[in-house]
Amino acid sequence: MESGLQHRPRTPPRRRSLLRAWLSAWGLSPVFVVGVALLALAPLWARDAYLQRLLVVSLYFGALAMTFDFTGGFINAVNFGFAGFVGLGAYVATLVVRNAELSAWVGLPAAALATGLVGFLTGLLTLPLRGIYVSLMSWFVGMTLMALAGALKDVTRGARGLVVPPMAEGITTLGYLYVLLVMAVALYLLLHRIIRSRAGLAFRAVGQNFDAACASGVDPTRYKLLNFTLSCACAGFLGGFYAHFVGIVTPAIMDTSYTMEVMTLSFIGGSGSLLGGVVASFLLIPIFDSLKYLMEYRLIIYGLMLILVMIFYPAGLYGLYQTAAQALRQRFQRR
Amino acid sequence: MDLLTLQGLLMTGLLRGGLYALMAVGLALVFGVMNICHFAHGEYYVLGAYAAFFAHVTWGLHPAIAILVAAVLSFLAGAVSEKLLFYPLRKLNQSGWVMNAFLLTAGLSVVLQSTYRLAFGTKYRGITQYWNASVTLFGMTVAADRLVAFGIALVTISGLWLFLQKTPTGRAIRAVSQDERGAMLMGIDLDRIQTLTFALGSMLAGIGGASLLSLSPAYPYAGSKPLISSWFVVTIAGLGNIYGAVVGGFIVGLFESVSYFALGQGWQEVASLLLLMLLLLFKPTGLFGTNIKTVWE
Amino acid sequence: MNEPAGQLLSVRHLQARYGRLQVLWDISLEVCKGEFVALIGANGAGKTTILRAISGVIRPSAGEVTFLGQSIGGMPAHKISRTGLGYITEDLNLFEAMSVQDNLLLGVMTRQDGSPRGEALNEVYQLFPILSQRRRQLAGTLSGGERRMLALGRGLMSHPQLLMVDEPSLGLAPRLVLTVFDALTDLHRRGVTILLVEQNVNHTLSVADKAYVVEHGRMVLQGPSAELLQNEYLREAYLGRR
Numbered sequence: 112m113e114s115g116l117q118h119r120p121r122t123p124p125r126r127r128s129l130l131r132a133w134l135s136a137w138g139l140s141p142v143f144v145v146g147v148a149l150l151a152l153a154p155l156w157a158r159d160a161y162l163q164r165l166l167v168v169s170l171y172f173g174a175l176a177m178t179f180d181f182t183g184g185f186i187n188a189v190n191f192g193f194a195g196f197v198g199l200g201a202y203v204a205t206l207v208v209r210n211a212e213l214s215a216w217v218g219l220p221a222a223a224l225a226t227g228l229v230g231f232l233t234g235l236l237t238l239p240l241r242g243i244y245v246s247l248m249s250w251f252v253g254m255t256l257m258a259l260a261g262a263l264k265d266v267t268r269g270a271r272g273l274v275v276p277p278m279a280e281g282i283t284t285l286g287y288l289y290v291l292l293v294m295a296v297a298l299y300l301l302l303h304r305i306i307r308s309r310a311g312l313a314f315r316a317v318g319q320n321f322d323a324a325c326a327s328g329v330d331p332t333r334y335k336l337l338n339f340t341l342s343c344a345c346a347g348f349l350g351g352f353y354a355h356f357v358g359i360v361t362p363a364i365m366d367t368s369y370t371m372e373v374m375t376l377s378f379i380g381g382s383g384s385l386l387g388g389v390v391a392s393f394l395l396i397p398i399f400d401s402l403k404y405l406m407e408y409r410l411i412i413y414g415l416m417l418i419l420v421m422i423f424y425p426a427g428l429y430g431l432y433q434t435a436a437q438a439l440r441q442r443f444q445r446r
Numbered sequence: 447m448d449l450l451t452l453q454g455l456l457m458t459g460l461l462r463g464g465l466y467a468l469m470a471v472g473l474a475l476v477f478g479v480m481n482i483c484h485f486a487h488g489e490y491y492v493l494g495a496y497a498a499f500f501a502h503v504t505w506g507l508h509p510a511i512a513i514l515v516a517a518v519l520s521f522l523a524g525a526v527s528e529k530l531l532f533y534p535l536r537k538l539n540q541s542g543w544v545m546n547a548f549l550l551t552a553g554l555s556v557v558l559q560s561t562y563r564l565a566f567g568t569k570y571r572g573i574t575q576y577w578n579a580s581v582t583l584f585g586m587t588v589a590a591d592r593l594v595a596f597g598i599a600l601v602t603i604s605g606l607w608l609f610l611q612k613t614p615t616g617r618a619i620r621a622v623s624q625d626e627r628g629a630m631l632m633g634i635d636l637d638r639i640q641t642l643t644f645a646l647g648s649m650l651a652g653i654g655g656a657s658l659l660s661l662s663p664a665y666p667y668a669g670s671k672p673l674i675s676s677w678f679v680v681t682i683a684g685l686g687n688i689y690g691a692v693v694g695g696f697i698v699g700l701f702e703s704v705s706y707f708a709l710g711q712g713w714q715e716v717a718s719l720l721l722l723m724l725l726l727l728f729k730p731t732g733l734f735g736t737n738i739k740t741v742w743e
Numbered sequence: 744m745n746e747p748a749g750q751l752l753s754v755r756h757l758q759a760r761y762g763r764l765q766v767l768w769d770i771s772l773e774v775c776k777g778e779f780v781a782l783i784g785a786n787g788a789g790k791t792t793i794l795r796a797i798s799g800v801i802r803p804s805a806g807e808v809t810f811l812g813q814s815i816g817g818m819p820a821h822k823i824s825r826t827g828l829g830y831i832t833e834d835l836n837l838f839e840a841m842s843v844q845d846n847l848l849l850g851v852m853t854r855q856d857g858s859p860r861g862e863a864l865n866e867v868y869q870l871f872p873i874l875s876q877r878r879r880q881l882a883g884t885l886s887g888g889e890r891r892m893l894a895l896g897r898g899l900m901s902h903p904q905l906l907m908v909d910e911p912s913l914g915l916a917p918r919l920v921l922t923v924f925d926a927l928t929d930l931h932r933r934g935v936t937i938l939l940v941e942q943n944v945n946h947t948l949s950v951a952d953k954a955y956v957v958e959h960g961r962m963v964l965q966g967p968s969a970e971l972l973q974n975e976y977l978r979e980a981y982l983g984r985r
């Protein structure tokens with residue numbers, strides 16, 4: 112709409128800027144392209160099984176942070192029951208594979224569908240609510256899911272958990288990495304496309320002021336539901352993947368502390384950036400994991416970082432990146 | 447269900463309700479005055495429990511004094527956290543306060559839990575009892591500790607009520623909760639009131655943890671159950687409503703003990719969560735909620 | 744600085760902004776002890792902002808504010824209030840869920856001269872008998888006129904040296920406007936120094952000793968009320984007659 116007019120250059124466009132505009136419309140920023148290329152070439156530089164595992168875990172948490180940001184950073188609703196949805200996806204994927212004896216290629220979409228549905232219902236429940244009450248409601252939903260996972264002992268075996276078969280016969284860690292990479296890239300392209308469309312503008316309008324958005328002709332109900340459904344479906348999809356990867360699922364994966372971890376990554380990465388959380392995840396998780404003596408302090412450092420970011424630099428890594436990019440651009444232009 | 451079981455359920459529900467009320471009053475105070483959704487409240491409960499344990503067991507202090515020590519320590523810890531965290535947050539970024547402060551408490555909770563684990567390990571530190579006695583009430587034997595803890599909760603809450611209603615500082619706290627600008631223009635120092643409020647809230651949690659040491663021992667993650675329960679209470683009561691938090695504490699206590707008996711562990715949680723969601727949906731301001739913002743009127 | 748005797752408040756070259764938006768450009772004014780000074784101007788001229796900057800609700804971005812010989816520019820609001828500068832805001836900022844009496848008692852937190860609180864309470868009740876009848880009622884349930892009375896009463900509890908009042912007649916029925924103006928002149932007669940912001944130019948100039956006219960964040964006119972009433976420009980722009 113309006114932004115399209117602004118972007119139309121007055122002078123005849125040079126080829127490079129056209130290419131760049133096209134890339135950025137798809138969200139293919141340099142950081143993204145380089146990151147995906149590095150991961151795709153992982154077999155060349157990450158021979159070590161431990162390192163490969165680390166890459167999977169980092170990418171997994173990064174992707175979660177990205178989905179979290181899709182709600183938290185855009186419609187400004189912190190889904191405090193996020194881990195519950197991830198866990199729901201894990202359980203659904205597991206049950207489909209175990210009980211219906213179908214393959215993971217059915218299990219994962221089923222997980223996405225089921226969590227999407229619960230996400231939609233949660234969206235409905237939060238419709239009349241604003242701000243912190245939305246977080247409270249989604250927290251209660253997440254805790255209900257966790258309590259159900261513990262209480263439905265016939266289906267879930269309660270706290271003892273379920274063993275999950277591998278995703279495919281003889282799949283390696285690298286195999287998992289590629290599957291996850293494809294999933295994460297697809298999710299990113301999807302979410303980014305939506306953010307860049309009319310819906311993205313509507314999300315921000317809803318996030319800033321729900322009632323004003325109502326008045327200005329945007330139908331906030333639709334967008335809020337769309338956002339919740341989609342981000343929960345993504346969370347469930349990823350949760351299903353993770354269940355296969357770690358091979359066991361217990362109610363503990365729905366604990367609020369996991370929500371906090373994802374939330375921390377997303378906010379350190381920068382709210383409203385999608386990729387910020389992924390970058391934060393690749394920076395932090397390997398550092399903590401490789402420096403074993405830091406493990407003890409891992410959560411303290413997480414917490415402290417969240418605190419420091421909130422107090423001193425709410426824009427997060429993404430804000431830092433923008434400031435730096437701005438400075439560089441000005442440098443170039445001056446020459 | 448015979449009469450004796452029912453009496454028993456009511457009794458445990460009431461006794462438990464006292465603790466919930468105490469914790470929830472702190473939560474409601476902090477939200478009502480400072481607009482902070484406090485997710486580290488349980489960590490001050492744990493602090494109180496540790497303080498009482500070390501004071502009572504390690505230094506051999508009298509139980510009453512041990513609880514007092516815990517109260518003072520958690521008060522100070524609350525004051526320090528406010529000055530160190532929320533004060534700079536308030537000064538540095540004004541927009542999006544509720545969300546930012548909430549995330550800050552989430553970070554604080556993680557930091558405090560891990561600090562406890564580093565300092566004290568994951569060992570359970572509890573005592574069998576403060577007072578070696580039991581009382582027979584309505585044909586039931588109740589440990590003196592439970593009654594004393596209940597009594598402490600009631601006394602503390604009444605004390606807070608008197609403080610808020612009858613002293614100039616208490617009145618100033620209520621004024622800040624209702625209209626910050628008005629309070630400021632009356633010469634009330636907001637920074638001071640906010641530090642005091644957070645310290646008081648933390649102290650209530652600390653007293654809760656200390657007085658229940660014989661029932662739930664101190665360990666790094668002991669705070670999450672009371673935190674969740676007190677969040678239930680304030681949701682029922684309306685977020686910043688202290689009076690509602692007292693009543694709500696007993697409601698939740700009774701509901702939990704009855705539904706636990708009827709449904710068993712797992713389903714009891716599901717039941718109370720479903721109830722909460724319904725309540726939030728139809729009456730987000732809580733059972734006692736009003737549109738006027740206030741802490742205790 | 745060389746101060747004339749009896750000077751209470753002096754504002755020099757005051758500037759203020761909301762974020763990036765500059766609202767006050769160059770404001771200077773003076774209030775002497777016992778005066779009744781008015782500040783008039785159209786909607787959005789910046790009158791409220793001037794009072795906010797003086798009282799410390801917002802920080803002035805430049806300029807000097809001196810009250811009782813002490814520089815108060817940039818001091819926090821509660822400290823400024825304690826120096827004896829009362830400010831009754833446009834939206835009153837009452838403590839809605841407290842009784843009338845508790846509201847009044849909060850006004851006396853910072854009493855200067857240490858006289859007993861009961862006395863101040865009685866004074867206010869004498870001034871506004873309606874408040875005395877309603878002393879147990881919650882402030883949030885008072886009528887519009889009663890709310891203004893309560894705000895005035897609360898502002899008087901601490902015996903301020905200067906009382907700044909922002910549009911006390913806002914949204915009141917004509918009869919109540921008169922009551923409020925009566926109350927203000929009555930206060931002035933009892934020796935309270937007043938800085939009044941009003942849109943009701945005619946009324947205001949009939950009670951004030953002198954007045955300042957603000958337009959777009961600048962002082963455009965000032966002088967004794969009697970002179971201003973004769974001023975061509977003012978008559979045309981604000982009183983709608985020649």
Ligand SMILES: Nc1ncnc2c1ncn2[C@@H]1O[C@H](COP(=O)(O)OP(=O)(O)OP(=O)(O)O)[C@@H](O)[C@H]1O
Pocket residue numbers: 761764766784785786787788789790791792793942
């Ligand atoms: N909190 C605020 N944030 C941003 N801009 C503001 C704020 N308050 C006032 N303004 C702007 O500052 C300008 C001056 O406002 P101010 O309230 O001082 O005017 P006023 O003379 O008191 O008007 P009125 O007679 O309508 O009360 C206006 O343009 C207004 O939009």
Ligand SMILES: [Mg+2]
Pocket residue numbers: 790791792833909910
């Ligand atoms: Mg105004």
